[in-house]
Amino acid sequence: MPEPSRRITGIIPSGKDGWEVHFAALTRKQAGEDILMLSVGDHDFDSPAETVAACVEAVTGGAHHYVQLPGLPRLRSGMARLSTECTCVETLPEEVIVTQGGQGALFAACQAVLDPGTHAVILSPYYATYPGTVRAAGASFTEVETLAENGFEPDPAAIAAALRPETRMILINSPNNPTGAVYSRATLECIADLCRRHDLWLVSDEVYWTLASGREHVSPRALAGMKERTLVVNSLSKSHGMTGWRVGWLTGPSEIIRHLTSLNLVSSYGMNEFVSQAAIAAVENGHGVADIASRYDTRRQSFLNALHGVNGVTVRGSEGGMYVMLDISQVEPDCEAFAWGLLEGERVAVLPGTSFGSAARGHVRISMCQEEDVLHDAALRLRRYIAARRGG
Structure with missing residues (x-):
């Protein structure tokens, strides 16, 4: 072949x-x-029985058709409310795009900010798909290790040392998979300062934000000057018990979301309608x-x-x-x-x-x-x- x-x-x-x-x-x-x-x-x-029932009702009610490329308006509105709660920053529906799970949101984020020949910094340990998702955008990356003896808290100086002239993005995950570490506000302030000084995007995977029981969850999107340069990856998989439903979302500046709507046009062509209706019920009612x-x-x-x-x-x-x-x-x-x-x-x-x-x-x-x-x-x-x- x-x-x-x-x-x-x-x-x-x-x-x-x-x-x-x-x-x-x-x-x-x-x-x-x-x-x-x-x-x-x-x-x-x-998955919660109420979510399943909403899906069955949608299927039997004829929800079998195409939906808007960035997601059903009601679902985007619900996810905007969740993003407001997660990041402590008022979020509009046009700042949200519905994706095929958190992985779809991560893929969209990397496609949005990386070009072939550019560079990213990934904090390690990381979720297993991070390197491949960056490579799929044609970019290279440097892995910056967090130290076990420090509870896997990132060292901003090590991140700064990994930056290159072609660096476009820093990718973080808190609460972290696999370590369960929840990054402190002080650490995130230092990372945000690097992004502002070097004009970088910060992609923040916050899929586990509802499960941060041991420490305050801080979203870097809430820090000074970071709303316009932060993309937040999120999902209903863990928080709402919907792993197999493949419903996630990306929060970011509305201009980026408009460009990612074009990406949906040539990739997924939008979400499944009856699953979207079930997701609306889950989001609006907090099922599970x-x-x-x-x-x-x-x-x-x-x-x-x-x-x-x-x-x-x-x-x-x-x-x-x-x-x-x-x-x-x-x-x-x-x-x-x-x-x-x-x-x-x-x-x-x-x-x-x-x-x-x-x-x-x-x-x-x-x-x-x-x-x-x-x-x-x-x-x-x-x-x-x-x-x-x-x-x-």
């Missing part, structure tokens, strides 16, 4: 994305093995939001209590989101080897930290997307595995 484009083959140039442990565990679980799946960030419960936030806060604390006192393990970050980050380097410096060993020895699937960038080496990410009894069982198996590794 003819050669594929370098744009496509360069998204994941190594062909390895760090999720090999998860897919091996999933295959074994589907074959009937007793595998505890703590590797993926997908809710173990269904308080319950989901409370559920994950309880699970996180319960799991950490069950692991308390395990020798050789340190909890890092873990102030928000749906995950717990464990430093297991004293047990096994190679976190990928630890994850494979835990799967083989105790049939528990977790993700090695290196799936999310080099800053998370020596760590594993534990998903809280299981009931408390499963998490307690997983903590017991982790204790047993670590004790065996340490000869105790």
Whole structure:
């Protein structure tokens, strides 16, 4: 066949994305093995019944047609209200575009501000799709590591040192996936100052903003001079229990949103109508939001209590989101080897930290997307595995 484009083959140039442990565990679980799946960030419960009912009503009521490219007006209005709440900045509907999940919003943001030959700075650990999404825009990037011993709080001086003349964008994520770190206001003020002084875009992934239970969530969009240079990635997946529905949105200056409407014209051609109607019901009524936030806060604390006192393990970050980050380097410096060993020895699937960038080496990410009894069982198996590794 003819050669594929370098744009496509360069998204994941190594062909390895760090999720090999998860897919091996999933295959074994589907074959009937007793595998505890703590590797993926997908809710173990269904979407709220009210949201599902709204979708069924929309389907049976004839909502089968094209919608406006930036999204249904009522949905954009609802998402503008959520953005106002999330960022503490008054947001208009024309400053919002509906996307196919948070990943669609991230893709749109990178396409909006990066050109081939430009450069981005990505803070590590990061959500696994960040590098490929930047590469898909034809840009290069520098990975700036946050330090585990600092709770994965970014160092503005390290970010400044990574900037180049061709840098166009800094990409951050707070509350962070995978670490659960919630960046402080002081740190975000320093990052905002870099953006203002170097005329940079700041793309802020705030998908987990409703799950920031351990610390105040601060959106950089609210800081002085940042509304016009910040793009906020958001989604209903985590906050409203709608992972498989693929509904997200991007908030930014209205001029950028107008350009991204043109991107929708040649990519998705807009959203699904009956899913959009269900999303309206979810957004306007807050279906599931308080319950989901409370559920994950309880699970996180319960799991950490069950692991308390395990020798050789340190909890890092873990102030928000749906995950717990464990430093297991004293047990096994190679976190990928630890994850494979835990799967083989105790049939528990977790993700090695290196799936999310080099800053998370020596760590594993534990998903809280299981009931408390499963998490307690997983903590017991982790204790047993670590004790065996340490000869105790």
